[in-house]
Amino acid sequence: MSDQNESSMEAPEGEKSGFSRVGSLLMRLLREQTLVVIFIFVIIGMGISSPVFLTQRNLLNVVLQTSMVGIMACGMTMLILMADIDLSVGSVAAFSGIVAAKLQVQQGWSTLPAVLVALVSCFCLGIIVGVIVSKLGVHSFVATLGLLSVARGFALILSNANPISGLSRSFNYLGQGKIGAIPLPVLLMFGIFAVTWFFLTQTGFGRGLYAIGGNKEAARLSGIPVDRYRILVFGVCSTLAGLAGLILAGRVNSGQPIAMQGAELDVIASVIIGGTSLYGGRGGIGKTLIGSLILGILRNGMNLIGVTPYWQRVFIGVLIVVTVILDRIQHRHET
């Protein structure tokens, strides 16, 4: 963005030696593209730590495992850009898997209608939260905290707290299918990222989200239909969570009522590590893609090295805070 207050105090280019010229170029790169640098650093680090990491099979595995969180992170990015948040994505994902599985296994529905009903019900849940947040003025943290519980409760009730197994082959294709060598979930993730990118950068609706996050009242006074946009984005976010839940169900051939517990934290972490500001108005979907990949790579890499899940949590927690600190330093001249 702006470097007005960060003008260089270094010697003019011609006076430096080759070595320090590379050095100052690297410093500038580090400052402006911190995220990409961290990404490369992480990949190199993991590559060095484990011989298995950089194999095609493992890399595909990493992206596959990241795909569900990645899909949810698209919706979450749009919400966080508006300075909202959704704590319920994990529960809604599980709820979605249960609804579709129940319709198929217990009611004999075929895959497409079951999946559609699941997605539509997630959309409705999102819309309800959106209305509560925008028309009743409830903070999104609180409203989605409520949905977190409600959706999980519905999932447990509908399934009687047991997994519902035995999905059809077409359903399982969602989670296990491949096109060529590439798993379907990975293609879906990249597809959804691409669509979200286009939406956020090329459409009036998308740019409007940035305006709402930057200054909600100014956006309203500029004619942006703030309430309508917020409600719709909550709907989309829940629907994407529902899709992720269906993919998971397809992968494990069953609807699991306790699936995706705590997934919201990974989803939010992906967005934050990517550099989108929780205060709204700044950030982007490309960053979220890198953020979710960094998270996925770290988890995978640490598994390969043999770091226990407990230490993994420590590292990831530290990473989240460090990236936000770096972001604050970079943007310290703004409000």
Added chain:
Amino acid sequence: MSEEDGRTILRMAGIVKQFPGVLALDHVDFDLCKGEVHVLVGENGAGKSTLIKIISGAYRKDEGEIELSGRPTEIHNPRHAQTLGIATVYQEFNLVPFLSVAENIFLGHQLRKEGPFRLLDKAGMRAEARRLLQSLSIDINPRTPVRELGVAQKQMVEIAKACSLEAKILIFDEPTATLSFKEIDRLFQIIGRLKADGIGIIYISHRLEEVFKVGDRITVMRNGRYIATRRPDEVSTAELVEMMIGRKIDEAFRFQERAIGQEVLRIDNLSGKRFRDVSLVVREGEIVGLAGLIGAGRTEVLRGIFAADKTASGTVYLRGRPHRPKDPRQSIRSRIALLPEDRKKHGLILCRSVEENISVASLPSFSRFGVLNKARIARKAKQLVANLDIKTPSLRQAVIFLSGGNQQKVIIARWLTAESDVILFDEPTRGIDVGAKQEVYRLMHELASAGKGVLVVSSEIPELLRTCDRIYVMHEGRIKAEFENRNLSSDKILHAAFGRAVS
């Protein structure tokens, strides 16, 4: 220019302050005597705030000397400045809303009881606060939570806070921007009190009429340099302005006559929460002003026309056709524009770029099937930045980094992009320096000449007298008077604003 040395409590010589790329202070001299009000004037960027921040310890000087009461001193940081007896009353108050007046006055230096636990002596602080407030003739109960106080009262608490620190130097930065006439008089009375107690006051203001009323000496700065110091009785406003901007401007200059045409905007008996039965007309080619005291309901009328707030009853006519927008979106589609009073809070999206802020109200017109034509947006923004002379390093610059005047121009550019027909200005030159003010007036004139309806709310009567063809005056939610701007004096407007019958 200097007083007897025994009375000088602050002397600064050859002060230099450098920021990356900017020489903010270029060997500036300044001094302050006991019991005087020394006013600092200059455009934004002249260096006034920087100088003040060095005195209050927020910045460290790069070169130069500071003497306090004749003793050479270094001011290390704000807390150190406090112990040296320097206190600042900022525009944005440093008060804690949920604590009481007494607790706020003693924030950071609470009185404590004797005894092993050094507990807070709340009763003692309340009593001392009461004594302080009374000595300044301020009538506020020290138990009151600060959030219940009005803006002017909060300022008085800030002053009391400074006095509790036994400040010998008090700095006021734009203290009257949000005060009503009565409150400004109160403030000046308190300043008189402080002067009598021997406190030296440094006063920054853009409002030149005030500067003459309250100042004992006036120092002009420009581009980081000290220009001159004068007494109020030995300089005129025009000379001051000339020194501030470095060239002559014709204060009496009125833009050429504009042809008056059809009705553009008419409101009939519009009523809302803070105003009742307001009717007014704006025609093509006219600039119409809306005057009144703070709280008279002027901003509410503009917001009501724009549908930013709901209105209870009444009709708005645009070029003769009735019109009842339900929200700003519909107003914008009907080509009405609003420049809000608080441009940072309600107007600008600070973290976004110049280009985005200019295009944000017109996104539908730049889209086809929802997809934006980014090239067209960039072209339009570039054209407007050039036409309005908006000073910015690039279109991508976040608007938070622009000066007040340029920020206001960005908002004007926004409404030009939206091809607005009726433009409602709410305090358009608040916080903008003299040079930029002229540019805003010129833009208003051009808009009116182009046949748009221009309605201006302003608390600066001289500004209205200079720019408007007609002025309505509001008082407690109603229109009290309507004047043609021919042989119109401030007095007539003020009388109406106070609700007194106009002869």
